[in-house]
Amino acid sequence: MQDKIGQKLGTSRWFDVTQGLINQFSASTLDEDPMHLDPDWTRANTPFDGSIAAGFWTTSMLITMSHDIGFIEAFGEQTGRHFYALNYGFNRHRLITPVPVGKRIRSHMSLRDFADKGAGKYLLTIDVEVEIEGEDKPALIAEWLAMVVVQE
Numbered sequence: 001m002q003d004k005i006g007q008k009l010g011t012s013r014w015f016d017v018t019q020g021l022i023n024q025f026s027a028s029t030l031d032e033d034p035m036h037l038d039p040d041w042t043r044a045n046t047p048f049d050g051s052i053a054a055g056f057w058t059t060s061m062l063i064t065m066s067h068d069i070g071f072i073e074a075f076g077e078q079t080g081r082h083f084y085a086l087n088y089g090f091n092r093h094r095l096i097t098p099v100p101v102g103k104r105i106r107s108h109m110s111l112r113d114f115a116d117k118g119a120g121k122y123l124l125t126i127d128v129e130v131e132i133e134g135e136d137k138p139a140l141i142a143e144w145l146a147m148v149v150v151q152e
Contacts, residue, residue, distance in 0.1 A: 004111045009126065010069035014104040014133065015061060017053050022101055025057040039101070048100060055095040058105065058130060058139050063087070065107040065130075072124075072148060081150050088123065088145035097137045104133040112143060120150040 019039070026036050031054060034041040039050040066072060072085045099105060113125035123145060130140040 005114055007111060009071040009109040009111055011109075012065035012068040012107045014106045015064070017099055017101055017103050017105060019051060019101050022051060022053050022057060025054060025060070029054070029056070048098060051101040053099040053101065055098075055140075058095065058099050059093070059142075061105065061130070062107065062128060062142070062144060066109065066126075066146075069107070069109055071109070071111075072146065081152070083148055083150045086147045086149070088147040090145060091125065091143040093140070093142040093144075095140055097132060097135055097139050099132055099139045103135075105130050105139055106133075107131070117147075120152060122148045122150070124148060 022036050026032065033054070035046060035048075036051055036054050036057075042048050042051050108129045108131065110127045111124065112127045113123075115123045115125075117123050124147075126144045126146065128140070128142045128144050129138045132139050
């Protein structure tokens with residue numbers, strides 16, 4: 001992975017932002033904010049033309065997008081050993097543009113750093129940008145951390 005530092009890991013496929021997904025996320029986080037759940041309320045009370053995804057929903061999609069790109073899986077295949085990956089947090093995380101329900105999003109990921117932490121642990125620092133189809137500004141930019149643990 002050292003030779004991939006600074007290189008693009010990949011771009012995920014497009015994911016539909018549906019009201020159903022946003023409702024499920026809101027239910028699971030006990031968030032009843034009408035901005036995410038009620039398009040009529042949102043049109044009447046905000047500058048948005050309908051409901052918007054919670055920023056944490058957009059953030060949570062990074063896991064699915066990273067699996068779609070497959071770079072963690074490729075790392076495991078290169079070692080030939082069993083492994084697992086843990087979300088290790090963020091050095092930087094910004095929600096730039098609200099994501100309207102009805103749009104599509106995808107991510108672009110690049111490897112910023114790869115550090116051997118010993119005992120079969122590797123810390124990946126991944127630059128992420130989540131694009132909103134048809135928008136000039138991204139939904140999210142982040143420096144995301146993943147700890148990959150290779151089992152002996």
